[in-house]
Amino acid sequence: MYLTIHNLFWLLLTGSIVGVLGAILGIGGGIFLVPALVLIFHIPVHHAIATSIVSVIATSSAVASTNVEKGLANMRLGMTLEVATVLGAMSGALTAGWLSEATLLQIFAVVLLVVAVLLGWKSSKSEREAIPNPQHPVLDDQPDDLGLLGASFYDPAEGRQISYRVWKVLPGFLASLIAGNLSGLLGVGGGFIKVPVIHLICGVPMKAATATSNFMIGVTAVASALIYFGRGEVRPALTATVILGVLAGSFIGSVVSQRLSGRLVQAIFAVFLLPVIWQMFVRAGL
Amino acid sequence: MTLCEVVDDIIKHMAGRCVIFMSLASLVLAGCGGVAVTPMDTPVPTWPPTEIEPTSSPTRMPVPLPSPLEQRSSSSADRTDSLIYQDPADVDNSDLPITAIEELHTTGKPVELDITTYRLTVEGLVENPLSLSYEEILAYPSVTEVVLLICPHVFYDNAEWTGVPVADILRQAKVKPEAEKVYFKASGGYRQSLTIEEALSDGVFLAYEVNGQPLPQEHGYPLRLVARGKYGSRWVKWLTHIEVISGDSL
Numbered sequence: 354m355y356l357t358i359h360n361l362f363w364l365l366l367t368g369s370i371v372g373v374l375g376a377i378l379g380i381g382g383g384i385f386l387v388p389a390l391v392l393i394f395h396i397p398v399h400h401a402i403a404t405s406i407v408s409v410i411a412t413s414s415a416v417a418s419t420n421v422e423k424g425l426a427n428m429r430l431g432m433t434l435e436v437a438t439v440l441g442a443m444s445g446a447l448t449a450g451w452l453s454e455a456t457l458l459q460i461f462a463v464v465l466l467v468v469a470v471l472l473g474w475k476s477s478k479s480e481r482e483a484i485p486n487p488q489h490p491v492l493d494d495q496p497d498d499l500g501l502l503g504a505s506f507y508d509p510a511e512g513r514q515i516s517y518r519v520w521k522v523l524p525g526f527l528a529s530l531i532a533g534n535l536s537g538l539l540g541v542g543g544g545f546i547k548v549p550v551i552h553l554i555c556g557v558p559m560k561a562a563t564a565t566s567n568f569m570i571g572v573t574a575v576a577s578a579l580i581y582f583g584r585g586e587v588r589p590a591l592t593a594t595v596i597l598g599v600l601a602g603s604f605i606g607s608v609v610s611q612r613l614s615g616r617l618v619q620a621i622f623a624v625f626l627l628p629v630i631w632q633m634f635v636r637a638g639l
Numbered sequence: 640m641t642l643c644e645v646v647d648d649i650i651k652h653m654a655g656r657c658v659i660f661m662s663l664a665s666l667v668l669a670g671c672g673g674v675a676v677t678p679m680d681t682p683v684p685t686w687p688p689t690e691i692e693p694t695s696s697p698t699r700m701p702v703p704l705p706s707p708l709e710q711r712s713s714s715s716a717d718r719t720d721s722l723i724y725q726d727p728a729d730v731d732n733s734d735l736p737i738t739a740i741e742e743l744h745t746t747g748k749p750v751e752l753d754i755t756t757y758r759l760t761v762e763g764l765v766e767n768p769l770s771l772s773y774e775e776i777l778a779y780p781s782v783t784e785v786v787l788l789i790c791p792h793v794f795y796d797n798a799e800w801t802g803v804p805v806a807d808i809l810r811q812a813k814v815k816p817e818a819e820k821v822y823f824k825a826s827g828g829y830r831q832s833l834t835i836e837e838a839l840s841d842g843v844f845l846a847y848e849v850n851g852q853p854l855p856q857e858h859g860y861p862l863r864l865v866a867r868g869k870y871g872s873r874w875v876k877w878l879t880h881i882e883v884i885s886g887d888s889l
Contacts (some may be wrong), residue, residue, distance in 0.1 A: 360724050395791050395870035397746040455829035560660040590724070591792040638828030 356445055356590045363546055364591065366418065367393065368598020370407070370604070375412065375502055376606025377618050379563075381542030381570065382436050384468055386519045387461060388629050392636070394502035396591070398454045398461075403581035404592045406446075406539030406574050408436050412597045412603055413571030417564075425437035426558065427504045429467035430519055431481070431572075434551075434565075436532030438573040445537025458637035461539050462630055469626040477564035494596040528554075529569070542570040653828075682745050722787075722795045728868035732787035735797040740850045745796040749857045750827040752878040757861055763822075763883035766813035773847075779803040784846055790871035800847035800865045806839045808881070811853045823864050823873075824880040831873045833866065837884070841869025845878060 356364075367389050375382035383405040390401035421425045447455060500504065506518035519525075528550035532543030544566045552562040581587055610618075723728065754773055761769040783801040809821070814835065821838040824830045835842065846865045847854050854860045859876030866873050 357721070357724050391872075395872040396791060397793060399746055400793055425666065451748055451831070453827050455825065455827040457752075459745070459828060550822055588792045636830060638824055638830040 356594065362595055364394070364594040365598040368595040368620045369602035370413070370598075371595075372599040372602020372604075373597075373606035373609065374602075374622070375548065376603045378404060378472065378622055379630035380472075381544055382412060382603070383536075383541035384465065384545075386595065386599070387540055388465065388633055390591075390595075392459070392629070392632055398457045399449060399581075399584075400586050400588055400591070402449060402457070402538075402540035403578070403584075403586035404480040404537070404588065404595055407587060407592050408596045408599045409536070409540065409574040410578060411544050411573050411600055413567055413574065415603065417568040417571055419566060420564035424504075424506045424565075426503070426568040427519075427561055427565045429504065430502045430525075430551075430555075431565045431569045432556070433548075434525055435501060435521065435530040435569050435572050436528035438536065438569055439546075439576045441530040441533025441535075441579040442537035442573045443523070443580060445539075446536040446580035447537075449538050450580075450608060455637055457539070458633060462637050464535065464539060464541070465626065465630045465633060468545060469623050469630060472619045472626070473623035474618045476623060492494075504561070508558075508560065517558055517559075519560070521554055525555045526550055533573050535568070535618060536573050537580070540577075542567075543573070544570060551589055559608060566574070610635055653689055664844060668863055689757075721793055723789060725789065727789040727870060729789055730789070731745060732785065732797050735787065737785065737850065738796045738798050739796070740852055740855070743796045743798060743849070743858055744790065744856075745857045746790065746793070746888055750825065751856065752826050752879075754861055757879075759862060759879060759881070761808060761881045761883075763813045763816040763881075764818040764885060765809075765813060765883050767811065769808070770814050771808075776845065776862065777847065780805055783848075783851055784844075784865075784867070786842060786865050786867045788871045788874060798849050799851065800844070800846040801848035801851070802844040802862075803866060804844045805864075805881075806843070808845070809839060809883070812883070818883045818886050819886040822880070822882040822884060823875040823878055824882065825875050825877045826879045827877065829875060831864075831875050833869075833873065836864070837869075 366388075371382040371385045371389060375384055376503035386405045387401045388407060390396040390404060391398055396404070399568075417426060421428070447531070499516060500518045502522065503517055505514050507513070508515050525547075528546055532546040535546065536543040537540060544563070547566040547569070548559075548562050551557045551566060552559050555562075557565065578587065656731050682866050721863070759771045759776060761767075761771075778804075781801050782804055783799060785797060785799045788796045790797070793872050805821070818835050820832050822830055822832045822836055833843065845862050846859075847862055849855075849858060854863060859874075859878070862878040863876045864878055
């Protein structure tokens with residue numbers, strides 16, 4: 354490897370910051386990694402997205418391994434919806450190859466703006482608590498029939514087993530298609546689209562929805578990463594270095610986040626994101 | 640045990656392996672990236688495959704790699720391999736070989752421009768806004784210089800570029816004293832800026848030829864910015880607008 358120490362240091366640092374932010378804010382790192390690589394390191398957009406998509410595989414795997422073990426991730430629902438995310442991801446990754454840098458930057462800037470608005474909105478309400486879902490109440494302990502996709506998990510915070518059925522799979526499928534498409538196109542996880550839909554419309558409790566989405570993200574990213582790889586856009590030294598940083602960062606972030614007010618951080622960050630969005634818009638010529 | 644439970648069991652058992660597979664896949668992808676694209680002078684495979692010349696295939700990855708010994712044997716190979724990790728401002732390119740025109744790299748999809756209606760406009764904080772046709776640009780006194788382009792982590796090209804110094808154009812447009820930055824904007828929206836001092840310096844010019852031939856479309860035809868000492872992201876291709884601004888306005 355010919356990476357200079359200077360390069361190595363800044364890439365590791367950037368990766369760690371992205372990992373910490375992702376863990377604290379509860380959204381994947383990809384959405385920050387791509388702007389950082391493009392604006393600070395002058396990496397071409399397609400290569401930045403390729404780097405990001407591989408790092409998404411790594412973070413998703415790291416988180417999913419504990420979630421699957423705890424039974425939080427609903428594997429049957431996840432695998433069903435993955436059909437949609439993978440289709441979306443592959444078409445997104447293929448589309449990215451057809452788009453000019455400017456167009457990709459423009460799409461990215463708009464999505465970043467949406468994420469900033471979502472963060473601001475999330476910070477203004479009492480999050481972390483599962484939003485009660487009157488339409489699809491959580492079922493009593495261990496009911497007989499959870500349906501084809503329903504599941505149950507033990508919630509230590511509530512000290513009981515939580516069982517749920519999955520309602521309306523079609524909207525979940527559509528959301529997964531869109532999330533997968535954005536994932537393949539922009540190198541982001543797409544959880545910010547899937548989680549609200551799986552939770553609010555499919556009626557899956559928040560913790561299970563987040564865990565399931567997280568599990569799906571890695572599988573989805575593998576599909577599009579292979580397409581970026583085929584185009585030669587995955588750069589080894591860059592990707593490996595950034596991933597090491599992101600993994601270390603997410604670990605630190607997950608420890609720190611337990612002592613921080615998530616709402617405050619989200620509010621601060623929504624504001625901090627604005628100049629980044631501005632820079633992306635400037636670069637994209639909007 | 641119902642069928643659902645059996646399926647559930649299988650899935651749960653597979654889950655751990657699935658995760659391990661994904662971690663491995665990410666590492667293998669990062670690792671294979673190196674095998675696939677290391678000799679830096681081989682062109683990066685493009686998508687869709689139809690764009691690739693018939694002699695090459697998109698799955699060429701493992702084929703004719705030099706052995707590690709061969710790779711390490713010459714220090715100049717080491718030097719060129721490490722160029723992609725360096726800042727072009729720190730590199731002396733005087734003893735680097737010239738990259739052949741068909742081996743020049745590019746990223747993203749090219750933008751098409753109609754040369755009959757093409758105009759380069761110079762506006763903003765200038766007393767004499769300009770709108771130049773391709774012929775008018777060719778009529779300016781030209782400079783020819785070998786300039787190194789580094790696209791960090793991806794590739795480098797050391798080519799001989801010919802074009803019009805940005806300083807000449809800005810001098811004719813009469814930049815106002817409050818000017819601080821110059822934006823270079825491509826057809827399609829891509830935009831980059833240089834400070835006014837950088838824009839006026841030597842080695843910053845609007846290229847219409849590379850290695851003595853007209854600029855190919857994928858490299859920015861009709862006009863691309865060449866900026867010595869700046870990363871490739873600043874070398875705006877398909878240039879259509881130059882806008883002079885003060886620091887606090889867009």
